[in-house]
Amino acid sequence: MKKLFVLFSMIVLLATASFADAPPPAAPAGEAPASAAPSMAQEEPKPDPAGLATGDKKDAVDAAGNAFVVAEPTDKTAPDYAQKKKDFDDYQGQATKEPLAVKLADTVGHVRIATNVAWTLNTGYLVLFMQAGFALLTVGLVRKKNAAHLMMLNFAAYVFAFIAYYAVGFAFQFGAVAVNAAPTNLGGTPTLNHFLLGSGLWGFLGGKGFFLSGPAYDAGSHVFALFEVVFMETAGYIIVGAICERITFWSFLLCEIFIGAILYPTFGCWVWGGGWLSQLGNTMGLGHGYVDFAGSTVVHAVGGFAAMAISIVLGPRLGKFGPGGKVRAFPAHNLVYVVTGTFILLFGWMGFNPGSTLGATDLRIGVVAINTNLAAVSGSATALLFWYWKFGKPDITMACNGMLAGLVAITAPCAFVSPTSAFIIGILAGLVVCLGVLFNDHVTKIDDPCGAISVHGFGGLLGGICLGLFADGTYGAGWNGVGATTYLGQAGRGVTGLLYGDTKQFLVQLMGAAICAAWAFGATFIVFKAVNAVKPMRVSKEVELEGLDVPQFGLPGYPEDAPSPLGS
């Protein structure tokens, strides 16, 4: 099985390489599709690998999002046709009189896109660094005899999930993003415009951009791809915290490929790729459709519930539950790593949430950044004080879990809520993670060494639901194509939660969060229950007791345990 798996992986890698060697699509840089005449609009848009045609006067907008260029109205029967036609004629007149202004607008538009590209790439790099934080956090939380195992899992998660996402995941998730959810801050990626499953407002899976080639070989698309692949990686490494200390390496690689290629991109398409959940506002009048700003559910709950499914398939670590279900502690072996890792994750989250505007020209980033921090500290304080009160001593690892739960829960609502709400969301998350850890230990008996299910699964669901409660309508006008001019009878009103008068938004948030948990848990459980039936995914009892480091990877984790002769 192991040999077969390695062989299969190599075939995939070779196929990938040969695909990448194919000549790139012809896209003469000088031929700017952006300046095409309206009559050419029917033609398939061309990718722009050099970025020379991305960002022109059409991208020049003011702070409120009003465009410099006024488009010619086409629908002569529209009630406001006369006004729009007059605006267009005025613009044309001005443009003829002031050609230099039009030229300058080209520069302004390009600089706007370039600013957003710089922002998005750099916040993406911050998210990438979360990988290091997670490696430290999880290795610190387990027993010393499994340190090399944890390092390898965190490392391989990045590598193999990345390859899966590059091959098919990105295309499944964003292959049709231009249809309903074009990232206009980055130039719109007009070439990613085809659903593989579904169409129009009922898209289920994207269908362009496999191997990031062809229509995806585009400067703007690649900025987007970099930012999105590191988000997928987050879902990928979340599972490590729940399934470690007992899983075989080959089956872990299967888990990562499954998450990067199928599990994550599918739900991601439904919410961020312009898929059906995001369009429920347009199709069924449910608020702004399902909204998740930076991924409480899309990223964290998907990872958390996949982790729960695999943890159940594997079963608890030997000795975790004694006779009569008595819970045994396997204390963390390095709290210094746990706290350092948690702060690296907090730092990385400053890319995760504010970066999800995909642009620094969206000044809401200030609110997003402060909300993210507030939920982190209130979540941490709540978990710390709860444990202090209940057990007499504050537990450092639970304080860290509380900070991460606050971060996870604020990730969906961060752009739509006030700082007060963010603080409250953090408190709720701190309670949820404490109760979640106790619930899994004492009721479900699901063994979760690092608290990943409680932090990311339960915390993620809470985040999706809290958006439907606390969104105050100050941000997100026109989100998912709903209420661009007015919403709930108010011009400029954005995504609004139950507490501010939009019951339907709350309902669609409940529904979306439930679908997320059902999809992530259900699909993962079915797939890996089957895999486990073919060949057990768990290491032998002897290996588990000895620690996985030497039997699985040939080396212990720490220098003091290095097998070389003493003193050499």
Added chain:
Amino acid sequence: MKKIEAVIKPFKLSDVKDKLMGLGAHGMTVTEVKGLGRQKGHPELYRGAEYTIDFVPKTKLEVVVAEDQVEKMAEAIISAAHTGQMGDGKIFVTPVEETIRIRTKELGREAV
């Protein structure tokens, strides 16, 4: 010659070392160890689940001295390592058959 082995509280090591060097000890060997004595373990909680810390960290100090030095060295260790609390440690004295300095091949008392 005798070997004095003292298992003491780690934070007393510096005091004990100073006392022994002051009395003319030429060297010593120190190891970080864990042990269980009458002090016994104590229950703790990790993420809400109970566990026991059975073996507590101690420092083991070994020093080889001439027979006539044993008593005052042992007394020095006792006075420096004493707190009066449980877990102060123990001293073991054992005979040493031979001592050899590797560099000069000196034997016995000269080699200590």
